[in-house]
Amino acid sequence: MSTTFTEDEEFVIEAAGNAGASLTYPSQASALRKGGYALLKSKPCKILEISTAKPGKHGHAKCTFRGKDIFTGAMVEDSHPSSHNMEVPVVKKTEYDLSHISRDGFLCLFDGEGEKQDVRVPEGEVGERIKMYLKEEKIVSVTIQAAMGQEIAVDAKAVSED
Template sequence: MSVTHGSAGELKKGSYVVIDGEPCEVLSVSKSKPGKHGSAKVRVEARGLFDGTRRSKIYPADATVEIPIVDKRSGQIISVSGNTIQVMDLETFEVFEVPIPEEIAGEISSGAEVEYWVSMGKKRVVRVKGQ
């Protein structure tokens, strides 16, 4: 797995965190003060990078959390078939298939250059470049 570790108290909006084994982008962080017999808590609201599901989790502020390493790469669309596309990485020339994201379905065409993200063994096309 491609993850690092960090403190839950240092998470910020826009950073990444692993919740329930899924890499997520942090949407909001709220911190509570320590009580008489307890420690400070951090409530993290996040959205999955690959499935779009909202998740929330409460951590002690000094807890160690997993932070996914998100690799942002460029590729070129080789072919479009149904609801999947074949993408070739522009550096390694590796070819792989991914589903077409609903947000950019109208912009997809063969030969177009795309940005895709790789994290924890999963791949997702994020945007079409140059449009």
């Protein structure tokens, strides 16, 4: 059985599944470094400390990772055989200009691609700095960190007018 197509027939491929970028990529545990990122206990973390134990009776050296959750700041510890793959989150930092804070506590951000209003004012020092700069009527640049489908404001600075 053969299929033929005439010139006026159009071949259409239906999209099935997610063809977008992955949220993580694999990396061998022994290749990860302090200051990098890894999923520790399924949470995206910045690696603060790595210790490696000698091979045991099953023949694998074990790496113990201590890290800080990039969204909550909680300390997380996890161990993996050094020769096995671990998931590393794709972490992206983007700078936006801030126009104002909405009544319901969201940052109203914009860049060359448009407007963004889905990031809450962070609690703590960064959030206080954002509010202070706005109160002083300064131009504010906010750094948004994104990973695993979540976003958080991690830094804010006053920008001098040119």
